[in-house]
Structures are given as C-alpha cells and as structure tokens.
Amino acid sequence: MSALFPTYAKWDVKPIKGNGSRLIDSRGKEYLDFISGIAVCNLGHCHPKVNAAVESQLQQLWHVSNLFQIEGQEKVAQILVNNSVGDYVFFCNSGAEANEAAIKLARKSTGKHHIVSMRNSFHGRTLGSMAATGQDKIHQGFGPLLSEFTYIEMNNQQALEEVVTTETAAIMVEVIQGEGGIQLMNDDFAEALKNVCEKYGCLLIIDEVQTGIGRTGTAFAYEQFNLSPDIITVAKGLGNGFPVGALIGKSHLKEAFSPGSHGSTFGGNPLAMAAAEAVVNEVFSPEFLVDVKEKGELFKEELEQSLRSLELVEEVRGKGLMLGIACKTEVAPIIEACREKGLLVLPAGPKVVRILPPLIVTEDEIKTAIGILKDVLSTVDQAPKVSVEN
Template identity: 80%
Template structure:
C-alpha cells in the first residue's frame, strides 16, 4: 500500500533512466519521450552541460537564503531581461508560485483587484493561481475562490470589451493554452488585448510557464503575437527538470516589490541558478531557436500529411514543438496505444493529443513518432476516408 496521497492517475510505466529524447523503464523498455516532463526537459534528459553545471555546484554551495546576494541570480536575471521586454526578475520554485507572485504584483502596483483571465486556461493549483484558472474541474471541491476574477472566451473581442473596466488590475493569458487544448490566440485578438490594456491602464500578464524557454521557436511565445507584456511568468523549461520558476516585470513595477513585500525561501538558490544559467545559455542560442522552428514546421507538416485523411482528426495546431492533434473522440485510448508502441504523448483536454518533444529531438525521431501515431489512429474505426 502506498503512503502517497492519490492525487495522480499513474501510468503503468516506471522510468529508470533518461537520455536525450528517450526514457528507459525498469524492465528495459525504451520510449520516445514526446512529453518532456510536460514541456520541462527542453534540452532532453541528462543533457551533459546541464548535468555538469549541477554537479559542479553541489560541491560548492547549495543554499544560503535570500538574506545574501547570490551571484547566479544576477546572471540568470540578466539573461532573462536581455531576451524579453522586462527589466527585473523575481525567482521562485514553480509556475504556480510565479503566477501567485504575478497576481500579487498586479494588485499591489495598480491598487486594483479585478483580474480577467480566459476560459480553459491553466495557471496553477495554489489558491490565487487556481482562482485565475478558467476551468471548473480545477475549482471543484475547494470552496469559495479568491474573488474578483472574470473568465472570458479566448479570441472573443466583444467579451473582452465587456469584461475589462477601470477597476481591472490585469488581464492574465496564455498565448497558447496548453492544458486547455493547444488553442492559439488569434493575431487580431492579440492586438485588441494590447490596446485594451493601454486604454484601461491595466497590466498584461502572460503565462509562459509551458510556452516559454524556446518551446515555440522563440525565447518566449508572446514574441510571435506582437505583444509587450508587463509581467511574464516562467517555470518548466527554465530548469530542465530542476525546480525553478521566475517572474519578469517591467521597470514601472519595481517599487511594488520592495523589501519584505514578497519572498521565497528556496527561490533562486545556487543549485537552481547553476542549472537555469546553463539552460538559458544553450536554448537562447539563435541556431537552436531556428532549429526548433524548423523541426516544428517539419513535425506539423508530417502530421498533416499522414493524418489529414483520418475522419477522427479534426485539426492539427500549434507552434514550434508544441503541437496538438484535435480529435472527434476522447484520446485516452490513443495515448495508451501509443505508449504500448513506445511513444509517450499526453492529453490536452479530453480530445486533444499533446505533443511536446525535447527541443533537441531529431527529425528521424519525429518521423518515428508520427509513424507510431499514424498506426494507432489507423486501428481506430472509422479510420480513413479515401
């Protein structure tokens, strides 16, 4: 009998080792990992430079608390500022913590409390981030939520106009909804979003926890939508598996996070910073980001070529190496069948197969993954309309 709370529906796979884009389980079975720890291991498993950076750090200093200046924080913060529209960084341990910090910063800096977020969004499971999440299944059973959140439909400009008022502190969005089904913000909606934030003097918070750190082929996904967020939240790919999160904010917000206003015991500790600095130094290389765009286009093209005639496939959508295959049926059996054939993918809602390979994936590995998914879908009736 397990001593763990049953908060996770575990798969019948016990990973023992990971290298690059592959996982090997305790029985020696090998899997193509197109989950990447849910968009976390962007450089793949056991990347030699990341492993070396962590190994060196564990022999020098683990933790001293934020009572002290930590040089690694300064270097990582500068990398994030240099590649974003932000000016200052706060470090924490997860995406939920980063989003909690964003909510606090928005309310404190504006003096307003109302926040607009999107239906089908996901921002975390802590009290504030859960309240920002526009999904009933995340809220159910936890009683009254943090107040003054309004959820509106993505890409519905009239709903946006109706929701935002002079009392709105911020609009909080994912430009590509991950848990919500790999749903992309339209260019027109992005323009309307930026304009309404300027009109009502409210902040634009972009949750880049899943989309950031090169996942879509640019340092951050918002760059591809012509947006200039006031606050950006990060985690997942920032540590390649080591727990670390961050908030990036613009110059105007600096004084609202003054000494004592917010904090994190473990946030930005030397171990996390050693890893994050190496991760960013690798991923922010132009040639790597270019390769993500190239491989993302290749993956999407192959999926459309192979799956386009399948009746149960409605749409293939995404950017870079964040791709969803939307189906007419629930995808749990598809995901299980892929797993049995050696491919790990996951759902994004009940009817979307989510594909998140490491950014270092090869085209031959992409071909193999597409072949497995094609074989699985071909076995489901109705299968093909020729």
C-alpha cells in the same frame, strides 16, 4: 499499498533512466519521450551541460537563503531580461508560484483587484493561481475562491471589451493554452489586448510557463503575437527538470516589490541557478531557436499530411514543438496505444493529443513518432462504428 496521496492517476510505467529524447523503464522498455516532463526537459534527459553545471555547484554550495547575494541569480536574471521585454526578475520554485507572484504584483502595483483571465486556461493549483484558472474542474471542492476574477473565452474581442474597466488590475493569458487543448490566440485578439490595456491602464500578464524557454521557436511565445507584456511568468523548461520558476516584470513595477513585499525561501538557490544558467545559455542562442522553429514546422506539416485522410482527426495545431492533434473522440485510448508502441504523449483536455518533444529531438525521431501516431490513429479511425438503435 502506497503511502502517497492519490492525487495523480499514474500510469503503469516506472522510468529509471533517461538520455536525450529517450526513457527506459524498470522493465527495460525504451520510449520516445514526447512529453518531456510536460514541457520541462526542453534539452532532453541528462543534458551534459546542465548535468555538469549542477554537479559543479553541488560541490560548492547548495543553499544560503535570499538574505545573501547569490551570483547565479544576477547572471540568470540578466539573461532573461536581455531576451525579453522585462527589466527585473523574481525567482521562485514553480509556475504556480510565479503566477501567484504575478497576481500579487498586479494587485499591489495598481491598487486594484479585478483580474480577467481566459476560460480553459491553466495557471496553477495554489488558491490564487487556481482562481485565475478558468476551469470548473480545477475549482471543485475547494470552497470560495479568491474573488474578483472574471473569465472570458479567448479570442472573443467583444467579451474582452465588455468586462475590462478602469477597475481592472490586469488581464492574464496564455498565448497558447496548453492544458486547454493547444488553443492559439489569434492576431486580432492580441491586438485587442494591447488596445484594451492601453485604454484602461491595466497590466498584461502572459503566462509562459509551458510556452516559454524556446518551446515555440522563439525565446518566449508572446514575441510571435506582437505583444509587450508587463509581466511574464516562466518555469517548467527553465531548469530542465530542476525546480525553478521566475517572474519577469517591467521597470514601472519595481517599487511594488520592495523588501518584505514578497519572498521565497528556496527561490533562486544556487543549484537552481546553475541549472537555469546552463539551460538559457543553450536555448537562447539564435541558431538553437531557428532549429526548433524549423523542426516544429517540419513536424506539423508532415503530421498534417500523414493524418489528412483520417476522419477521426479534426486538425493539427500549435507552434514550434508544442503541437496538438484534435480528435472527434476522447484520446485516452489513443495515448495508451501510443505508449504500448513506445511513444509517450499526453492529453490536453479529453479530445486533444498533446505532443511536447525535447527541443533537441532529431528529425529521425520526429518521423518515428509520426509513424506511430499514424498507425494508432488509423487503427482507431478504421474501427467498426457501433450504431445505437432505438
């Protein structure tokens, strides 16, 4: 009997070793890991540069608290600023914490409390980030939520213009909804976001927890939508598996996060900064990002071509190495069948197969994955249809 709370529906797989895009379980079975810890291990498992950085820091210093100057924080913050539209960084431990900080910063800096977010969004499971999440199933059972959140459908310009007022502190959005089905923002909605924020003086918060750190072929996904957010939140891929998150904000927000306004005991500790510095130095190189973009385009094109004839498949969507296969049926059996064949993928809602390989994935590994996906989806597509007679 497990001593763990049953908060996760765990698979019958016990990983014990990983290297690059590969995982090996306790039975010795090898898998192509196209989950990457849910867009976390962007450099794959046991990346030598990240391992070396953390191992070196382990021998020097683990933790001192934010009462002290931590050199690694300054280094990583400068790299994040240099590769974004932001000017200052706050470090924490997770995406939910980064989004919680973003909500606090927006409210404190504007003196307003109303925040608009999107239906089917996901921003975390703390009370604040859960309130920002536009999914009823995440809210159920927890009583009254943090008030003054309004949810609208992404890409609905009319709804956006109807709900934003001079009393709106911020609009909070993912440019690609990860948990919500790999749904992309369109260019018209991106333009409407800019116009509404300028008209009403509200902040734009972009949640890059899943899309950031190179996942879509640019340092941050907002760059591909011609947006300039006031606040960017990141985590997941920032530490390649070491728990770390960050809020990146523009200079006009600096005074709102003065001493005592916010904090984190473990945020930005030396070990996390060692991992993050190794990651961003690798991922943010232009050559690396071009490679991600090219592999993402190859993956999507070949996946579309391979699955085009299947009635079951509605579309392949996404950017870079954040892809989704939208199906006409629930995908849980598809994901299980892929796992049996040695490919790890996961759902994004009930009818979308989400594909998040490490950014260092090879073309051969991509082609192997496409072969497994085509085989599994073809089998489901050709299965006899059960008719229901009255």
